[in-house]
Amino acid sequence: MVLIFDLDDTLYDEMSFVRSGFTAVSNWGYLQFGKDADESFDFMMEILERHGRGQVFDIWLDKCLGKKSKSLIDKALSIYRTHKPAIKISDNTFRLLEGLAVYSLYIVTDGNKFVQSNKIKELGISKYFKHVYITHRYGVKNAKPSIYCFEKIMMRENCAWSELVYIGDNSAKDFVNLNVKGANTVRVLTGGHKEAVARDGYEAKYIIQDLVDFPALVDVLTKNT
Numbered sequence: 175m176v177l178i179f180d181l182d183d184t185l186y187d188e189m190s191f192v193r194s195g196f197t198a199v200s201n202w203g204y205l206q207f208g209k210d211a212d213e214s215f216d217f218m219m220e221i222l223e224r225h226g227r228g229q230v231f232d233i234w235l236d237k238c239l240g241k242k243s244k245s246l247i248d249k250a251l252s253i254y255r256t257h258k259p260a261i262k263i264s265d266n267t268f269r270l271l272e273g274l275a276v277y278s279l280y281i282v283t284d285g286n287k288f289v290q291s292n293k294i295k296e297l298g299i300s301k302y303f304k305h306v307y308i309t310h311r312y313g314v315k316n317a318k319p320s321i322y323c324f325e326k327i328m329m330r331e332n333c334a335w336s337e338l339v340y341i342g343d344n345s346a347k348d349f350v351n352l353n354v355k356g357a358n359t360v361r362v363l364t365g366g367h368k369e370a371v372a373r374d375g376y377e378a379k380y381i382i383q384d385l386v387d388f389p390a391l392v393d394v395l396t397k398n399t
Contacts, residue, residue, distance in 0.1 A: 176327060176338050178282050178324070179279070184341060184362055184364070185281075186262065186267070186297060187261075187365065192227075193215075195254040197260075199214070199234075207239055231247050235250065255289050262296075266386050271302040279304060280306070282327075286310060290310075291306075291308065294306055305327075317347075318344075319347045319350050321352060324338065324340070335357045336358070338357040338358065341362060343362050343367050343368070344367045346376065349372075349376060353375060358395055361378035363382070364384060
């Protein structure tokens with residue numbers, strides 16, 4: 175059995191990265207323009223809640239600083255992506271990964287390849303995994319729901335789809351094509367997608383409340399694979 179994990183909101187709380195990035199950009203705003211960092215951070219969080227991530231820095235620079243320009247937006251985005259993130263894996267997740275060492279473990283994650291690599295480094299978890307597949311390294315077209323990286327794992331492990339288990343959080347993209355192939359899919363109800371209702375065919379075959387519940391499911395999966 176091959177166990178493959180998503181990263182954001184599965185192995186750690188992605189909002190901790192977002193808050194860390196906003197803090198870094200807010201501190202830059204203070205040093206560069208004298209804008210109170212706490213005020214900027216609160217403003218960014220409000221934009222995030224109202225509009226999502228796509229326009230946070232645009233609106234902040236425009237409405238909060240009156241300094242909007244493409245170069246400043248690019249600078250803010252660069253700071254966000256390259257900052258040293260204040261993120262961590264919970265003790266329970268560390269114990270889980272240690273307990274699963276008898277299996278082949280992988281990560282398949284979407285996102286900017288530099289950002290995701292930086293997260294893995296700061297979380298200190300690469301030693302638990304045989305390989306980390308950041309889908310964007312292979313082109314955006316191979317991001318989930320593409321099964322490209324999963325096929326690479328199958329070739330590496332010389333295994334069948336039925337021997338793969340993918341644990342993720344986003345029912346909009348994580349499971350649909352893996353379900354079709356007959357892989358085992360597990361949705362963990364954590365993070366920003368925990369309340370989402372999956373479309374037909376998109377839901378995982380198994381649902382758990384938290385990663386701490388996964389070891390009990392492993393026993394079931396072992397019997398079925």
